[in-house]
Amino acid sequence: MLPSPDEAVPPCSRRRFAGDWEWPAPRRYPELGVLAVHRPSLAVPASLAVSWCDSARKRRVPGVGIVAAAAAMVVLSGCSRGAVAKKSAKPSPTVSAAAVEGNESPTASPEEDFNAIVLGSSFYFDGQGTASAADAMKRYCELLGEDELESRAQWLAEKELVKEDGEAVLEDGIARFCPAHAKTLKAAVDGSYERWFTDGTYEVGSGPDKMPPGSYRTTGALRDCYWERTSRSGEILDNQFATSAQEVRVTVRARDGQFTTRRCGSWKPVK
Numbered sequence: 001m002l003p004s005p006d007e008a009v010p011p012c013s014r015r016r017f018a019g020d021w022e023w024p025a026p027r028r029y030p031e032l033g034v035l036a037v038h039r040p041s042l043a044v045p046a047s048l049a050v051s052w053c054d055s056a057r058k059r060r061v062p063g064v065g066i067v068a069a070a071a072a073m074v075v076l077s078g079c080s081r082g083a084v085a086k087k088s089a090k091p092s093p094t095v096s097a098a099a100v101e102g103n104e105s106p107t108a109s110p111e112e113d114f115n116a117i118v119l120g121s122s123f124y125f126d127g128q129g130t131a132s133a134a135d136a137m138k139r140y141c142e143l144l145g146e147d148e149l150e151s152r153a154q155w156l157a158e159k160e161l162v163k164e165d166g167e168a169v170l171e172d173g174i175a176r177f178c179p180a181h182a183k184t185l186k187a188a189v190d191g192s193y194e195r196w197f198t199d200g201t202y203e204v205g206s207g208p209d210k211m212p213p214g215s216y217r218t219t220g221a222l223r224d225c226y227w228e229r230t231s232r233s234g235e236i237l238d239n240q241f242a243t244s245a246q247e248v249r250v251t252v253r254a255r256d257g258q259f260t261t262r263r264c265g266s267w268k269p270v271k
Contacts, residue, residue: 110134110176117172121165134177140170141178150266152184153193158209161188197267201260204252213254216267219247225264232257 108116111134118125118133125136140160144152160166167189174185187193195212202211218225227250228239237256242248249270252259261267 114173114176118169121169123163123165123169126159137173138177141174141181144178144181144184151194151196152181153187154195156185156188157191157193194269197259197261198265199262201258203258204254204256211252211259213252213256215249215251215270217247217249217270218265218267220265222246222248222264225262227259227261227264229253229256230258230260231255234258 111132114134114137115132125133125140128136131139143149144156149155156170160170170185174181197211197216202209204211204213206212222242222245225242225245225248226240227248229237229250229252231237234257238250240248240250248264250259250267
C-alpha cells in the first residue's frame with residue numbers, strides 16, 4: 001500500500017537491497033516536496049538510489065531539489081526500462097536486402113512460368129477454352145501417350161508446329177510436363193517421321209502436305225472404304241470401293257496427280 005500524504009517517511013533510506021536490482025517501496029521526500037512512487041513495472045538500481053540520496057542531503061538548495069528529483073526519476077526510469085528491454089529483447093527476423101528493395105519474389109511454379117510464356121506468345125491450344133495454358137499442355141501430353149493418336153510426330157508437325165511460336169512453346173511445355181516425348185518433338189521438328197494419310201485428297205509429290213510416291217496399306221475393320229488415283233488433269237487412273245475389308249493396299253506412282261481416300265482409316269507406308 002502507498003503511504004498517506006501525512007505519513008512521515010524517511011527522505012532517503014539506506015536500506016541495502018539484495019542484488020543489483022530491487023523493487024523499492026514508495027518514499028516521501030519532505031525537503032523536496034515530492035512523493036516518488038516507483039511503479040512495480042520499473043526496477044531501480046540500489047547503487048544509484050543511495051548515491052542520489054547522499055547527494056540530496058549535502059545539497060539542499062531551494063528550488064533546485066525539485067528539479068533534481070525529477071531528473072533523477074527520469075534517469076532511474078530510463079535505466080529500468082532499458083534493463084527490461086534487454087531482458088525481453090528478441091532477435092528480429094532477418095530480411096534480405098533484395099527483399100527490402102523489392103527485388104526478391106517467391107519462386108513461381110512450373111505451371112505459372114509456362115502460363116506466362118504462352119501469354120507472351122501468339123500460340124494457342126486447340127480446345128483450351130477457359131483452362132490455363134499449363135492444363136492444355138498437360139492434355140496434349142496425354143494425347144501424345146494415347147494409342148488413338150497413331151503418328152504422334154506428324155500430329156505435332158502438321159497441327160501444332162505450323163502455328164506461330166509453336167516450336168518454342170511446345171519445346172518448353174514438353175520439357176516441363178512430359179519429357180518422355182522429347183524425341184517425338186525432335187522428329188516432328190526435323191521432319192524425320194513416317195507420314196500417314198487419312199481422309200482427304202493429297203497432291204502426289206514431296207514436301208509438306210504432299211503424298212510421296214510409294215506403296216501404302218490400311219488395316220482394321222474397314223467399311224465402305226473408297227480410294228482413287230487421278231492424273232494431274234483429274235482423270236481417274238485407278239480406284240476401288242471395299243464394302244468390307246481387313247486390309248487394303250495401293251501403290252501411288254510418281255506420275256499421279258492426286259490421291260483421294262474416304263473412310264479407309266490411315267494409310268501407312270509399306271516398309
